[in-house]
Structures are given as C-alpha cells and as structure tokens.
Amino acid sequence: MNLDQYFNRIGYRSGTEPSLDNLHALTRAHAQSIAFENLDVLAGKPISLELDNIFDKLVLRRRGGYCFEHNGLFMWVLQQLGYQVSTLGARVRLRTPDRDDLPGRTHLLLKVELDGQSWLTDVGFGGFSLTAALRWQDGLEQQAPHDRRRLVYEDRRWFHQVWQENHWLDVYEFDGLPMPDSDQKVANWYTSTHPDSTFMDQRIVARAGADGSRLALLGNELRIRTPTGDLETRNLAETEITQTLKDVFYLDYANYNGS
Template sequence: MNIDHYLHRIGFREACLPDLATLRALHRAHSEAVPFENLDVQLRRPVSLDLPAIYDKLVLQRRGGWCYEQNGLFGWALTQLGFDVVRLSAGVMREAMGDIQLGGHLCLLVRLEQPWLADVGFGGSLAGPLLLHAGSRLDAPYRIDLVEIEHGYWRFLEQAHGEPFSFDFRAVPADEALLASKCDWQQTNPASPFVQNLVVQRRRGDTHMGLRGRVLTRMNAGSGDKTVLSSAEELVECLRVKFDLDVPEAASLWPAICVRHETLFGQSSV
C-alpha cells in the first residue's frame, strides 16, 4: 500500500499537510474521482473490510466501492498523512427504523482544532468535511444539515429534489464487530437494498450522477433529469463513460435489473 499511488488515483497533486485546507481538498478530490458502487455485491463477489483488499480494488483496479471501502481507504490515507482520524458507526434512516440500522454506515471524525465529519462513502452528496456543529450549508445540488439530537447522537441530512435522506451517529469510536456484521448482512441478505438494487453514484463539481437499476439520474442545483437504460450494452457503456468503471461483466446483471425495474415501476415510466 502506497500513499503516493492513492494520491495519484484521486488526482491530488498539492502539498499534503495535516490541516483543514488539505482535508477539504482531499475530500473533494476523492469524492469526484472514486464512484460509490455496489457492483461486487450484485455480482455475488465478497466485499471485504480488509484494508489491503480495499486498496487493491479502489486504487490498483480503479474501481469504486461503498461506505466501508470508501471511508476505510480515505481514513487510512488521512492517517498516513498525519491526520487524527476516528472511525464512526452510523445508522442510515435510523430516524425511521431505529437502532437496528446502526453499523450500516461507516463515516469518519477528523480531529483538528475542531472536530470535522468526513464522509466520501455516502454517494457523493457531501462535497467536503462538515464541522461537527449544528447548522446547514449548500453542497450543490444538495442541501446539507447537521442536527444534534437526543442521547448524544448527531443527524446528518441531505436533500436535493426529493425527500431528505439521513444517517445518525455518535462521535465515539465505532464498534468494529458491528460494522463487520452489518457489512456481511448488507451483501448477503435478500432484504438488503444493496442486494436488491444496483447503485452507482458520483459527484462531478456541482453535478451529481446516480444509476439505480435501469434509471440514470443527473442532478444539478437547478434541475434534474432521468434516462431509462434499454440494454445490457447500454448499461456497460454507461458505467464506463459516466462513472469510469470498466466492468463488462455487469452485462450479466441485466435480466435481474429488468425484473426489479418491472417490480418497482411496472410498464409505466419512472
């Protein structure tokens, strides 16, 4: 594992000091270079929490990954560069589904003069680190909110052109066994949304691209549009052109993607 190879992977050529300016620049570079994706889950390939395996996949193979991989790699890189990093266990939509969600998301706390939430593994909504303080900001096309709630929890919320999406966390070191258990559940259990759906996301500047099954969504601050993919070949091309993912074997997923699409939408357009 080589920090210079990681920096090359995310296209980072600036000086690396353990300060806020560098943290912001690294966060932005990683989130724009490395897409969120669950292709291995869809292809029934084991996804590991093992850091060398994550490094090989995201850096050497130039793939993307989900939160455990993205923030696992980002946390390692920040530590190598002299940052004080704490891994945090979070629960996506805990506000609706309760504590059973905890461990379903990995994010990071970076301790500088003040604590900062860093998260390159939530699909690209967060453009840079977020001060651990209640408030709002615009990370176009998303509005980002951080709210302090009961029992020592914080709630992160993102909203663009739909309903808010959130995760809850406490600023304490993660239960690593819980993260491992949830990582396994999310890639094997039929109830997992990552087993049920192909999900690929990426931020480029103020534009966010998302692929969920057959539906490709493009959002910017003022508008959004959707395209429904029509073939396995178009899927592979979309992954390559829109997300820089060269995964031709994704064509094998097309029949299941079509079945899922019909289950959700029937014959109507999305």
C-alpha cells in the same frame, strides 16, 4: 500500496500537510473520482475489509465500492498524511424516515480532529457522499460544493441532514460512538448478504460531478441532478451499461454483464 498511486487515482495535485483546506480538497477529489457501487454485492462476491484488498480494488483495478471500502481507504490515507482520524457508526435514515423506527447501525463515516475542532467526512454514502468536510456543530448550515448540509442534535441523537427539494432530509443518525472493526465486519456481512439489505435490490452506482452535479445509476435508470437542482433521467439498455460505467462513473470494466 502507496499514496502516489491513490493521488493518481483521484487526480489530486494539491497539498498534503494536514489542514482544513487540504481535507476539503481530498474529500472532494475522492468523491468525484471513485464511484460508490454495489456491483460485487449483486454478483454474490464477498466484500473484503482488508486494506490491501480495498486498495487493490478501488485504486489499482479502478473499481468502486461502498462505505466500508471507501471510508476504510480514506481513513488510511488521512492517517498516512498525519490527520487525527477515527471511525463512527451511523443508522441510515433514507428508507426509514420515521424517527420512532430504529434501523441497524450499518454505515461507517469518519471523524477528524483538526486545530481543536471536530469534523466529519464521508466519501462512501452514494449520491449523498460529502464533497467537503462537515464541521461537527449543532444547527450550523454549511454549504458544500454540491449541496447544503447541517448536523442537528435532537432526542439525544445527531442527525445528518441535506437540504433537498425545499426541506431538510435526514440521511442518517449517529451517536458519536466509534465503529470498531468487529462491528464493521458484522455490518458489512449484513449489507452485502442479507435479503433485506438495500444493496441486494438493484444496481446502485453514484459519483459527484466536478461541475457540482450528482450522477447516479439505479438499476438501468441514469439520473443526473444538475448544479441547479433539476433532475434528468434516462433509461439505459443493458448493452449501454459497460460504457456508462466507464464514461460516467470512471469504473474499469472490460465487459460488465451484471455478474
């Protein structure tokens, strides 16, 4: 397990010293190269949070994963490079838009302290994974390579929002508290096994495109949100899935059959 293997996986050839430019570049390279996916969850396979297993899956076997795997790996990378990084837990808002309802704290993201400022990075949030670090400042609109973001502090909670279809969409909320390993294990168990978990419903695969597009596979529907914001969709036959996983999402499957 070494950084060169990871850099080869994400095609990273830029600097490695701790800096904001390099943090942005690493975030984007990861999100564009290693897909978010829940295929093992659907197959009933356990999701390991052991770093060696995550590295083997995402880097050596050229698979993807979800937040605990992506951000667990990315945290290790940043620590190896000398960044001051810690975990945060969040409550996903995409299926619970009513702020009076409180979903479980099931998402992992990262906080990076750099040059006296706090930044958020999150390479494990599916079609909304960050492609640049986000400055932790109330109300500051920030243009990332793939979309516009902001953090707002309201009702004693932080809301991470993305500008989409002419409005600000809550993607998740967080309280700024760490997410220790014990909490990650509980949340990982819930998201990978509970029948109410989003990841138990259907195939979910996503990657950020190098051209600014967003690519997603939901069930058998391939979705491409172009850099201009237009949404293109196509329903795939089951026989097309394996090749789509390889060509569009850079996932290495000899013969994916949904199991």
